[in-house]
Amino acid sequence: MYRKLVASALALLLIACSSSSGNPSGSAEEPPLAGATIGGPFTLTDSQGKTVRWSDFDGKYRIVYFGYTYCPDVCPFDMQNLMQGFALFKQKHPQLASQVVPMFISVDPKRDSPEVVGQFTHAFSDDLLGLTGTPQQVDQATKAFKVYVQLGKPNAEGGYMVDHTSAAYLMGRKGQPIALVPVDAKDKGKSVAESLEKWVS
Numbered sequence: 001m002y003r004k005l006v007a008s009a010l011a012l013l014l015i016a017c018s019s020s021s022g023n024p025s026g027s028a029e030e031p032p033l034a035g036a037t038i039g040g041p042f043t044l045t046d047s048q049g050k051t052v053r054w055s056d057f058d059g060k061y062r063i064v065y066f067g068y069t070y071c072p073d074v075c076p077f078d079m080q081n082l083m084q085g086f087a088l089f090k091q092k093h094p095q096l097a098s099q100v101v102p103m104f105i106s107v108d109p110k111r112d113s114p115e116v117v118g119q120f121t122h123a124f125s126d127d128l129l130g131l132t133g134t135p136q137q138v139d140q141a142t143k144a145f146k147v148y149v150q151l152g153k154p155n156a157e158g159g160y161m162v163d164h165t166s167a168a169y170l171m172g173r174k175g176q177p178i179a180l181v182p183v184d185a186k187d188k189g190k191s192v193a194e195s196l197e198k199w200v201s
Contacts, residue, residue, distance in 0.1 A: 031199065033177035038169060039064075040144030044105065044133040047118025052131055054175065061100040061200050062171040063181055066147045068108035068162050069120040075166070078183040079104060082168055083125040085181075085192020089200075090127070092193070096200050099173075105141055106132040107149045107164045145169065170199055 042054045065082065067075035082102060090097035104121050106112035112120075112132045121130035132138065142149050152161040168181040178199050185191035 029198075031178040033169070033179055036177045038145055038177040039171055039175055042137065042141040042144060044131040044137055044141060045114050047114050047121065047130045049114050052129075057101055058175065059099075059173050061173060061178075062175070063100065063102040063168055064105065064145060064171060065103070065166075065168045065183070066105045066107050066142060066145065066149075066164060067166065068106050068164070069112050069116055070108065070159070071162070078166060078168065079121075079124045079128065081185065081189050082181065082183045082192055083128055084189030085183075085196065086127060086189070087125065088189055088193035089196040093197070093200075096196075100196065100200055101129060102127060103129040103131055105138070106130075107138060107142060107147065108151075108162050109133055109135050109138045170195070 040054070044052050046052050063082065063086075065078065067078070069075075086097065086100070086102055089100075102125075104117070106117055109132050114130075114132055117130035117132045121128040133141070141147075147165045148163070149165075150163040152163065154160045166184075168183045170178045170181050172178050179195065181195050182191040
């Protein structure tokens with residue numbers, strides 16, 4: 001279900017792409033998401049309760065992933081792959097890695113408090129920034145990144161699932177979309193590391 005949502009979202013995003021917007025990386029190839037209308041200002045809260053704004057990361061690359069901590073399989077799998085790949089990239093290119101901020105943004109602010117998000121991201125890496133916020137703040141962020149979010153019906157215990165776009169967006173130093181990071185590849189982060197080596201410079 002999640003992967004189908006990603007495919008649908010990408011189809012819409014590609015419509016908005018322009019044919020030439022420049023390449024921010026060292027690669028001669030045009031970034032796949034160059035010109036796409038993805039991303040924009042947001043104000044959220046980190047695991048320490050500190051206010052975080054999109055503009056705080058100006059000058060750095062950003063890997064943006066939307067999910068939720070109660071996700072039974074997709075989000076944990078993606079985060080494991082992402083941070084395994086980031087660790088490989090960091091080991092090989094420590095200076096470049098210091099200029100990349102991987103972030104996990106909750107789409108379930110009702111349950112995902114700053115503390116809960118912090119516990120979730122810490123399980124994968126201290127390099128992974130966990131963000132949440134009020135429903136209005138999260139809604140602003142998901143709309144900026146064209147992320148689909150749909151809460152499922154509560155079960156007898158009051159729990160619920162959340163359908164959402166599961167994609168990791170690599171954004172450039174000016175906040176521009178560059179490419180999707182292949183977090184769904186089943187190769188223990190190798191594809192993630194290769195993607196970062198290709199686009200981060």
